[in-house]
Every structure is written in C-alpha cells, then in structure tokens.
C-alpha cells in the first residue's frame with residue numbers, strides 16, 4: 001500500500017519509488033495513476049473512479065492473492081484518510097483464505113498537511129490535529145464534536161476534504177465553530193494542488209474563510225491562537241506556530257529537537 005506523497009516525484013520516498021518500479025500491477029484512483037505517468041513496460045494499470053474504494057482494495061487483494069506484485073497507490077500517506085485502513089478492515093471482516101496469504105507492506109508518504117506546512121513555514125510547530133470534513137462515512141454530529149474539542153484545545157487544525165462538488169455546508173460550519181473560540185484574524189493557510197501543476201498557496205484570516213475559496217484539492221490549516229505571520233524584507237511571507245522558546249529563554253530544554 002504505497003503513499004505517493006502529494007504529487008511531485010521529488011516528494012516521494014525512495015521506498016515508494018522502488019515499490020512502484022517492482023510492481024507488476026498498479027491499482028488506484030485514476031487521478032493518482034495519471035500523476036505517475038505511463039506505466040513501465042509489462043506493468044498492468046488498474047484505474048478506478050472516485051467512490052470505488054472497496055472495489056479498488058478488493059481488486060488489489062485478489063491480484064496479490066494470485067501471486068502478483070501489487071502497488072495499491074494512494075496520494076499523500078496511505079494511512080491518512082486513504083486505503084491502508086480499508087485494506088485491514090476488509091481483511092478483518094472477510095475471512096478469505098486466499099487473502100490471508102498476501103504479504104502486506106504499508107509504504108509511508110508525505111501527507112498533504114506536511115507539504116502545506118513546509119510550503120508556508122512551520123504552522124504545525126506546536127500541537128495540531130486533523131479533521132476530515134467528509135460526512136460520507138462519518139456522521140456530521142461526530143465531526144462537529146471533534147471540531148469543538150479541537151477548538152477548545154486550541155489545536156492548529158488541518159481540515160482534509162474541506163468541500164466536494166456536492167458538499168460545502170461543512171466548511172462554513174467548521175469555520176463558525178473555530179471562529180467562536182479564536183480571533184477572527186487567526187491565520188488560515190489554503191493549499192491547493194500541492195506538488196502538482198497549478199499549485200496555489202494563500203494565507204487568509206479566519207474571518208475570511210468561506211467555502212467558495214476552496215475545492216476538494218485543497219487542504220486548510222487553521223492556526224491556533226499562537227499562530228502568527230512573519231513578513232520579511234525579501235518579500236517572504238511565512239506562517240509559524242512558536243513552540244514557546246521565547247518564554248523559556250535562558251532555561252535548558254530537555255525535548256528540543
């Protein structure tokens with residue numbers, strides 16, 4: 001189960017690149033297989049559309065059970081809102097004798113939140129959490145409770161799946177929950193198509209966060225009350241969340257990394 005990273009090949013680990021090279025079969029969402037370019041000679045490509053996640057995983061397991069070397073590809077990290085959990089869920093739920101023989105490796109990748117953070121500075125420099133706003137698989141009241149807890153905990157919050165073609169209400173509601181507990185000028189990073197053609201990064205204020213500013217290829221990072229902007233004379237525009245060194249100046253630190 002291979003994490004491709006957000007897009008660009010130079011954001012892909014050598015382990016992921018090797019797994020892709022040695023695979024006889026590439027299985028994945030069409031957009032991600034397209035991002036990889038043409039398959040190597042002799043490699044079979046099995047492209048699926050959005051919403052066919054279980055079919056994708058079953059096909060990958062069936063091919064692997066036949067003895068093929070399968071790369072089930074995911075964008076970012078395969079364990080973060082991606083296919084790895086579904087692989088284990090299906091293995092757990094369905095006692096298929098042929099699937100039991102399949103050897104599994106999960107190959108990590110750079111997740112969208114890490115890529116977005118790196119592009120804009122260090123917004124995840126202190127405690128953060130991730131919440132997916134997709135209520136296809138998770139009931140909205142559960143998502144709402146987690147957003148409220150994240151807001152109460154003053155976490156930097158990464159919002160995955162902020163909107164889809166049919167769904168924009170959730171982002172407006174999430175912005176409202178966060179606005180109730182942190183200042184309106186809290187920095188919000190909108191990162192779209194990271195590592196892919198058409199990459200866009202913008203920093204807005206929490207007060208300006210509305211669904212029309214994002215799409216399903218965007219990740220949203222909402223700062224905590226400590227997150228701040230840094231404008232430099234060279235035109236650099238950065239966002240960071242301090243770890244608290246200023247308050248600790250002069251004292252020794254046991255956990256500085």
Ligand SMILES: C[S@@+](CC[C@H](N)C(=O)[O-])C[C@H]1O[C@@H](n2cnc3c(N)ncnc32)[C@H](O)[C@@H]1O
Pocket residue numbers: 006007074075076077078079080081082110111112113159160161162191192193194195196216217218219220
């Ligand atoms: C189903 S999740 C997949 C997450 C992925 N496994 C990861 O670790 O990044 C899809 C969501 O991830 C975010 N995302 C994934 N790739 C992205 C990229 N290249 N640029 C910006 N956001 C991205 C978007 O919020 C998108 O709606």
